[in-house]
Amino acid sequence: MADEVVLLDRWPSPYCMRVRIALALKGVICEIKDEDLSNKSTLLLQMNPVHKKVPVLIHNGKPICESLIIVEYIDQVWNEKPPLLPSDPYQRAHAKFWADFSDKMVCLYSMSLLTSKREELEVATKEFKENLKLLEEQLGDKHYFGGEELGFLDVALLPIITGFKTREIYGKFKIEDEFSKLFAWANRCLQKESVSKSIPDQEKMYGLIVEMRKKFGVE
């Protein structure tokens, strides 16, 4: 019996991007339904009644919510492909810790980008760069956070790169200059079709942010 896989999605959502990347890496055929969050579908409200948010993966009619939980679920179910999570419990805990950390990064910085005037972004940029430094230390000289291959933590972090251009413009710095290892990692990941076809390009994200900032009166 063929699996029925549906993803309730929103293209700019970093949380949804994680799921799209994981599905692509595992070669899962999935129907993607784009949600209008100002007018949520009955399906979304039925499948995620608690938070009413995307992403929601619906696998043979059963919903799974919260992006990192979904990625782990995908990894366990489609386990004939290379695993995203390490098998060693300590490495797993380590990957999950840094994946949670990236959640906080995404949230905080996105909020400030949409609510702060340009002159107020300095503090947020400083914090963002401190976090990038921590991440770069974690990456070290590895090709990927997962080691030789893309893993769980790479999937959790990859959405951040769609905002690199935006952060460089508003933060007035260059990631290539200050975080060369992360920059190389981002380019390495983008060469994989599973990644590049799953996430929007940085220009598109920048355009969206500018539009939203104008809408909120902070541009």
Place this chain on the structure above:
Amino acid sequence: MAIDEVVLLDFWSSPFGLRARITLAEKGIKYEYKEEDLRNKSSLLLEMNPVHKKIPVLIHNGKSICESLNIVQYIDEVWNDRSPLLPSDPYQRAQARFWADYVFPAQKKLAFATKEEKESAEKEFLDALKLLEEQLGDKDYFGGDKFDFVDIAFAPYYSFFKIYEIVGNFKMEEEFPKICAWAKRCMQKESVSMSLPDSQKVLGFFMEMRKNFLGTE
């Protein structure tokens, strides 16, 4: 055979630390408990959790694991020969992880709500508990017949029930009879009753913290 060295950096009243303590007790793991003074954090804590500098931190043979639910999962995976806490079925696991994450946020808002925030914080809290009570249903535990991951995530908050009643002005037993019955059932488990601090002590400590935070009783 090498003996495992297990250390837990913790604070006596922390519900997050309690999750780790209950789990260690459930699995019958011997460990060294180190109480942290959170106003004067030890160099060990700062070294083992440099990112967040928070407890709990589990140190297993010198390697640190942080974040309470991560610690619970880690313990479950390493000491996997007894009392499994997470279901092996991927869908059931995902559900357990979802509800364990759900447990915490609304109760923090209520606990520290100012006068102006109280009404909306209380509503949010009551809605969250209502959902949890529905999720529990007529089961003995969130895990079904057995006490497991979601139960461990939530059981520490039993020490706070009195606090919710005082701050929120409602009775837990009246509003959430199933959750109260569940809590009593959990307290009959040795791993829980020996790990939970005295609720009067927690109440006193917390009300003091709340007074300092809000500048009011």
